[in-house]
Amino acid sequence: MDSSESQSQMDDQDARILRLQNLIEKNIEIEQQIENNTIGESITAIEEIIQTANDISKGHEDRRTNSTELVLDTELLRRNFEVVGKAIQHNTNVTDRMVATAINDLVFKESEEDWDALCSLAIQFGRPLFTNDSMLPFIDVTPKVVVQKQRAPRKTKSQVDEKRPEKSDQLERKDEGAASVTHMLKQIRQIYRDGNQEPIPYFKLICNPNNFMDTVQNALQLSFLVKENYISIENGEDGLPLVRVVNSKSVEGNAPAQAICSIDVSFCEKMVKHYNLHEPMLKRLPVSEK
Helix, strand or coil: CCHHHHHEEEHHHHHHHHHHHHHHHHHHHHHCCCCCCCCCHHHHHHHHHHHHHHHCCCCCCCCCCCCHHHHHHHHHHHHHHHHHHHHHHHHHHHHHHHHHHHHHHHHHHCCCCCCHHHHHHHHHHCCCCCCHHCCCCCCCCHHHHHCCCCCCCCCCCCCCCCCCCCCCCCCCCCCHHHHHHHHHHHHHHHHHHHHCCCCCCHHHHCCCCCCCCHHHHHHHHHHHHHCCCCEEEEECCCCEEEEECHHHHHCCCCCCCCCCCCCCCHHHHHHHHCCCCCCCCCCCHHHHCC
16 A cells, blocks of 8 residues: 555545534534424434434445544444433423333233233334244254243222323433533643643643543544634644643634544553653543533
8 A cells, every 4th residue: 555545545534533523513512402493303403413424434334443433433323312312301201100101001901911912012113033944943942831820919009190290300401512521621721720821732631541432532522622712732842732722812703623633542552651641631520510
């Protein structure tokens, strides 16, 4: 492989990483608008993100996956799942008690139990699993001995009127992504002040010597701060990037930009040794504050 082909592959890889970062940012915006949008609008927006993510990876299934790209793709999948769950819960207000009551009314008829009624309803949404008949004689399975048990008499309970909750269970929904980015910005500003406003080495700031996943997450959130002109990145005398907190007055009218960082485990370990890191400079947001 010549140098031009290798450079082309690196450019394509950086482009895919940037597109995944933009999709995660779009996912955060959709999450913030759940209470204002209908469930159809939220699901449609998530479907567009999934389709775009599939288009990004299409044709690259056999390539060697970059660790940063893999982590971003996994993070996007997790966020899509959470947003769909929040949208369904916000727009339906279905409680566990309502589900239990519906199953009870369907299965228990007078003094008898009919679980087939629930199975016939669920089978409509199941995926059939086909087995090759020619392989069945080779499956050595001992049939389970069924012991008949006496059915205990069922106690009837008085019917009570079902009441919907007057208020939603989640009146206060905080955006995890925005809270984490804000928490990081506060830490960076404090480190910047404690260091007499000297630039902070970029890799010293983001690298977590104990957790590579946190390192990638720090790089992602740092790119959002660069895009919003809260911080800037410049080259140091040693060729490594430096982070500087931006004065709010000096960025008026500046066009937004976004930093792309491709980092793997070996390079992270190299930076940890270079800066002699034993503890991460950036601490994770406590779970109770998310």
